[in-house]
Amino acid sequence: MKLLQFAALLSVIYLMAGCSAQKQVNRKLGEMELRNKYHLGVSVVDSESGKKLIGWQDARYFNPASNTKIYTLYAAMRVVGDSLPGLQYRIAGDSLLFQGTGDPSFLHPELPVSNAYFFLKNAPQRLVYYTGEGSDTRFGPGWAWDDYSGYYQAEKSVFPIYGNVARFTGDSSSVLRADPPFWYPSLVGGAEKPGIEREEFTNTFHFKGRPLPPGLRQDIPVITSDRLTVSLLNASLGKEVESRPGVLSGEVRVVNSIPVDTAFKLMMYESDNLLAEHLMYAYAVKNNLRLHVGEAIRHAIEHHLRQMPDSLVWRDGSGLSRYNLFTPRSTTEVLSRMLREFPENRVLSLFPQTGKQGTVKHFLRNRPLRIYAKSGSFSNNYNLSGYLYSKKGKLLVFSVMNNNYAGPIRDLQRLTEAILEEIYEAF
Template identity: 45%
Template sequence: MRTLLFFISIIALSGCSASHYLKREIDRSAVLSQQHTGVSIAKINEKKVLASYQGDKYFIPASNTKLFSFYAGLSALGDSIPGLEYLEWGELLIIRGTGDPSLLHSDLPHSKVFDFLKNRKDQIFFTPYHFENKRFGPGWAWSDYNDYYQAEVTAMPIYGNIARFKGSPAGQYQANPRFWQKSMVQDTTVSGIEREELQNVFHYPKLADSQGITKDIPVHMTDLLTLQLLSDTLKKEIKLINIPLEIDLQTVNSIPSDSLYTRMMQVSDNMLAEQLVLLYATANKLPLSSEKAIAHAIEHHLADLPDKPIWKDGSGLSRYNLFTPRTIVALLQKIYAKVPQERLFKILPAGGKSGTLKNLFKSEQPFIFAKTGSLSNVYNLSGYLITKRGKVLAFSFMNNNFTKPTADVRKEVERILTGVRNKY
């Protein structure tokens, strides 16, 4: 009996010591002293929290929001992405987008949707009737329309809804797709490529960037432009018809789901995350509406989280998003239960090895597999930590409202989590 009580006390002290270590290191940190910090850590498959520091407080998650979009995708999609829905009507083919971002996307595998459309002999019509989103999400910075990370949201993206410019040996820019070459205007007043806000005219400086350097500039998308780009690439005319399709449609799958998840997580691709939320809507027979998709996901898959998520977009660009660290940890538990560890750790950035964690947590074997989340005055890291004893922990370390350099905050997160790895 005494032996049993001894082991119980040791386990209890272990939990207390983890929380004590966390509080001590955060309170003593000169870097973290004037900001808002919240941390929650739990062993995998255990509801009891191992350590917490303001784990029940709400924080702006930035790209940690992508963990919610990832789980929504896991809950609704199979091994392949539904790339296109269509109706055969006599000699006509009527198509509509599913939100799939892979069509002619330079950084994703070749989409089977392209082959399907290329090989059809029918007259093809595209309907955007079911698309209810605006081009930007709630709370996005409209002045960021020219920045690579804020591509517009559409029913059927093409080329990732961006124009890619690459510096050439002649000191000029080459556009991909070539469609945009004619829309470039030399301008001595700009230092980089700047698009006019409401039309696709790209101003560029006299000398291009060094050869091989690429710049991605979001395109101002319309339904007609989508069809222009698609027609130009397919070498056949695609026409617009704005009608509802209230019957069962056939589906063409495009790419493996994991290829989308991995790209989204590794480089923190906002466009892919936004479109993934629309794919969730398609899978649940909803209109293409981020708001309706998120409400559905919360009701049907996330109602058991400790604190209700304030979830507004797919990518985390919106500062309206608010999650607590313990809620993110609960979500990580749900993800881990749904995806085998080997597969999951290939999708997430690995410390010292890949993605946004390539230069952090360096060791012989990665022990951190996690999603970063950064905005101005925001740096978060949430994911999985493998301790020296081989235990897998789910953690969320959230930092908001700091004025010190993000690099300093990042180093403190690295230091404290490395201590958790070594001690527990």
């Protein structure tokens, strides 16, 4: 009897300690938000018990920026399988007829060469490319029109090649190195400042003098088209590719390209927007949908993101859209579902570790915290969501969302670091 009373007393003490820690953290969050005149939302959940530890304005909507990729990752993990669908094809006489699946890995400069490339390269048949139905737009809703030349806003397309960018690198022996060499004829002088500038409506790249120091690299999105796709296929495969409009009819087979986790890691570690958008195309292919990101998102919400704490305003795969709105508690719900549905070591491996990898390499550097998280930033907004091991060894699921801050992003990063250190100590 005394043992039971002692156990009950311990439970009360732990509960009071937890409430005290929660109040202390909430007080500091309120002071931080008031002092810095911005909007802050924080959700923290114990991964094992599912208990909410912190819920500071966690039911309010925030622009997630690249935290949107957490939702894209979850949807893709649910349905895509172990490899990306690289292309669809069938053999007709002496011809290999094929069409794109939106696979982003075909000669992507940061990914292994895909099976789809070798399949076409080594095919003995005549190659005939079907251009597809073109049901989606090159940019997503709410993307910034004047970011057309930013490396982070590559266009969407049915058959991406080289990540839909032209890569230029400064070289000690020449003015520039183009990758692929296909783009050399498109380089012209006439730029007004250092670096390389693309014309808004043509794939013409202007430079001034020696625009890039040796070793410095600049990736510039290209304007995609069926004609460009065929030209790049011809150049990269070293053989003639015929094109036909429309969708390939009849029964088709699929050639897989690369392991999905390879693509997942690049998307999550380096916040690759093209990969995020085209992973939603992979989701569409697996569900027999059109290659349309919006349609894939609606399907994912209906079939895999039911019974969320709050409705989702989800408009693109990458987070480039200013229209996206999620709540912190919805994000921790998705992160918690990942842990319940997939092996923990796999889930954590898909998120960069703070102080060590990717976009959070310099975040909380040389600190004892062990955090695996995805960042997301726009001007005036910075968010970080993922997994944190507390001082007591508990695995916590968290989402910290900072919006509408009238100052540099680095200030928001420091505030986020302070919040996570407080959570680390408190639980």
